[in-house]
Amino acid sequence: MATVYEATASAPVNIAVIKYWGKRDTKLILPTNSSLSVTLDQDHLRSTTTSRADPSFTEDRLWLNGKVDEITPGSRLATCIAEMKRLRKETVEDKDPNAPKLSTYKVHIASYNNFPTAAGLASSASGFAALVASLAQLYALPASPSTLSLIARQGSGSACRSLFGGFVAWEMGALPSGEDSLAVEIAPREHWPQMHALICVVSDDKKGTSSTSGMQRTVDTSPLLQHRIAHVVPQRMAAISDAIRARDFDTFARITMADSNQFHAVALDTEPPIFYMNDVSRAIIALIVEYNRLALAQGKGYKAAYTYDAGPNAVIYALEENIKEIAQLVTAYFPQRAGEFKDVLGLYGDAAKDINSEAKVPEGFNEAVAKRFEVGAVKGLIHTRVGDGPRRLPASESLLAPSGLPKTLA
Amino acid sequence: MATVYEATASAPVNIAVIKYWGKRDTKLILPTNSSLSVTLDQDHLRSTTTSRADPSFTEDRLWLNGKVDEITPGSRLATCIAEMKRLRKETVEDKDPNAPKLSTYKVHIASYNNFPTAAGLASSASGFAALVASLAQLYALPASPSTLSLIARQGSGSACRSLFGGFVAWEMGALPSGEDSLAVEIAPREHWPQMHALICVVSDDKKGTSSTSGMQRTVDTSPLLQHRIAHVVPQRMAAISDAIRARDFDTFARITMADSNQFHAVALDTEPPIFYMNDVSRAIIALIVEYNRLALAQGKGYKAAYTYDAGPNAVIYALEENIKEIAQLVTAYFPQRAGEFKDVLGLYGDAAKDINSEAKVPEGFNEAVAKRFEVGAVKGLIHTRVGDGPRRLPASESLLAPSGLPKTLA
Numbered sequence A, B: 001m002a003t004v005y006e007a008t009a010s011a012p013v014n015i016a017v018i019k020y021w022g023k024r025d026t027k028l029i030l031p032t033n034s035s036l037s038v039t040l041d042q043d044h045l046r047s048t049t050t051s052r053a054d055p056s057f058t059e060d061r062l063w064l065n066g067k068v069d070e071i072t073p074g075s076r077l078a079t080c081i082a083e084m085k086r087l088r089k090e091t092v093e094d095k096d097p098n099a100p101k102l103s104t105y106k107v108h109i110a111s112y113n114n115f116p117t118a119a120g121l122a123s124s125a126s127g128f129a130a131l132v133a134s135l136a137q138l139y140a141l142p143a144s145p146s147t148l149s150l151i152a153r154q155g156s157g158s159a160c161r162s163l164f165g166g167f168v169a170w171e172m173g174a175l176p177s178g179e180d181s182l183a184v185e186i187a188p189r190e191h192w193p194q195m196h197a198l199i200c201v202v203s204d205d206k207k208g209t210s211s212t213s214g215m216q217r218t219v220d221t222s223p224l225l226q227h228r229i230a231h232v233v234p235q236r237m238a239a240i241s242d243a244i245r246a247r248d249f250d251t252f253a254r255i256t257m258a259d260s261n262q263f264h265a266v267a268l269d270t271e272p273p274i275f276y277m278n279d280v281s282r283a284i285i286a287l288i289v290e291y292n293r294l295a296l297a298q299g300k301g302y303k304a305a306y307t308y309d310a311g312p313n314a315v316i317y318a319l320e321e322n323i324k325e326i327a328q329l330v331t332a333y334f335p336q337r338a339g340e341f342k343d344v345l346g347l348y349g350d351a352a353k354d355i356n357s358e359a360k361v362p363e364g365f366n367e368a369v370a371k372r373f374e375v376g377a378v379k380g381l382i383h384t385r386v387g388d389g390p391r392r393l394p395a396s397e398s399l400l401a402p403s404g405l406p407k408t409l410a
Helices: A076-093 A123-138 A145-155 A157-163 A211-221 A223-245 A249-268 A279-297 A320-333 A349-358 B076-093 B123-138 B145-155 B157-163 B211-221 B223-245 B249-268 B279-297 B320-333 B349-358
Strands: A005-012 A014-018 A023-025 A035-039 A046-054 A061-064 A106-113 A167-171 A182-187 A195-202 A305-307 A314-319 A378-385 A391-393 B005-012 B014-018 B023-025 B035-039 B046-054 B061-064 B106-113 B167-171 B182-187 B195-202 B305-307 B314-319 B378-385 B391-393
Touching (some): A005 A157, A014 A157, A023 A211, A035 A157, A046 A123, A145 A157, A145 A182, A157 A182, A167 A223, A182 A223, A195 A320, A211 A249, A223 A249, A223 B223, A223 B249, A249 B249, A279 A305, A279 A314, A279 A320, A314 A320, A320 A378, B005 B123, B014 B157, B014 B223, B035 B157, B046 B123, B145 B157, B157 B167, B157 B182, B182 B223, B211 B249, B249 B314, B279 B314, B279 B320, B320 B349
Parallel strands (some): A061 A106, B061 B106
Antiparallel strands (some): A005 A046, A014 A035, A035 A167, A046 A106, A195 A378, A305 A314, B005 B046, B005 B391, B014 B035, B035 B167, B167 B182, B305 B314
């Protein structure tokens, strides 16, 4: 019986606190500024990918959530696969004549996201990270996560940050080749496991601007972006890295919110302007601003930090001890469908079936900062926390059947 | 019978196309950057003020829309009145011993806005301009509008621009005294009478941040504001002034929209962030962006320019020939209450009673750029045009009764 060359890996979602917005090289995906993210727990949100190399395969093929995803020549997908084959050849096969020539085989790749695309959570980051991680395992590469991040970056910029758990910087680099534009770990999850996140999935009426086209328009037209790149981000990268190392939530929160605001400010400074936040997003900001005002008045410092990517969803970072209070506050303004909330971290215990009954506004909170919304304005809450990097999964978790086709087709 | 020393003046609203946002001196109201506005026709929107000086008056008193408005010592109102009395003394009474000593008399002032405060149109600009204009007439001052603008500025920054008709720059000046921070005319209304405006009065759920406190927070916390002040506004002031002189609507529109966006961008870059536009404002932007895209595709250049002040209302500048098409487009997405629209410039003729029946989207317009809203989302449309500066009104228009109290009390 022939050896099966296959590997299955999972990779996490990451949510930036210093935002990546703007490329200086669109082909290599080299950013105009460094960025920094928190990796979320893949027990809750993850992409899983199985890669198999086989001499009988006639072409590279990929299925995403059970549906064929064409690998167009010259596409980002094709680039990542080609780069991984090149690494296999150079770092393994050229050095060991006995190593099987996997780089010459075609690959079949099946990938699956355990969260709905409709949730508006960037699935390209975890997706490309899982792709690269599974190929790295398949090819038995000696490469470090930072080296792999160079390749994941060429699939989707922010994917490079999903090759680490914990707190991750994507150093923009300076070389035209992109060799120094890679992800590095600022601190592992174990350094600050109290860092939790509450994701508010916000309904959206309209189709937004894709981040790929949006960020290029900003680069081309926003007079403010250049100032952000040259003068604001470098200082914030240093300050928030220090805050993470010192477990200084107060500083972490202040910078996180300022940088989310500034990213949306440069999007708005674009011609024509780009809007990702809507009235619901803005109401959540108003709640967090007031929640922090109260905490500051009580001498407790900032207790929550909102951040928004290229969409209306809010991700609220907070320490574990404050998450329930924040969830209760959000629920007071945005009632949830009964049974919708998955209480995976045991926030509510038995009451999780109807978290609306636990909705509560902290004493001293100015309730007039936002109006109360209808059920559905925030269509879901996801409670998660800082997580680890890509994982190697056992063969039993393979997404490919012995035939080399996905076990589940859409 | 004693002489009655009284004057009545009206003054227009102005809507900035290069935005004033940020003070370098909060007491003198010296701005961090120059700004530029279009004066709107006071046949439609105006403040009217009657000022009377009388030796029998025991204190300076003011009524706004028939309601007492306290003149607090040290307030902006008190400053403006004191400055006008000083000008009377220095430029008239000290030079002509026969001139009545009006500067020593107390004044009664009645002011009235013909547009509802609820409309969210900055009434402080027209209000302070009318105050200063009426006192200047009462005191028979030889002062030029630019000189008067120095005083109106100390009441409300943007009021200085309402002392001219047409297209008006407020030069920020450089002196700490503020002597060179004044309004100048770029072009009179007659230069470009085809410049019209359609104001979309947008409903707002929440109380916004006052512009006085908002702009100071931006000055204190926005890293992007300094770049705007130093590098963006000076270039835009020169370019839009040239565009006005050349009647180049295309350039005028492009800069107007970019500057509105950038003002809201620096508001968003503030800690905590300031939002003035809501989902309805954003939908109107989407309509204008698509309307211009279509016009550009047809080789016609930009045909409309939106601008938003510190509130959700849209002011759409356009040439007269395109206003009806724009009103029809807006009405297609934002149906109006029947009979609500005042067709003062004869846009619709007999059809003005129900402009919804005339709603229409231009051929080739991508209708998916915004959803259709319910009646009331845009609660009113006001069609107006570039207008003249303050007017002297006959005694018959006086707002004060012979008693020295307002004819109409609220």
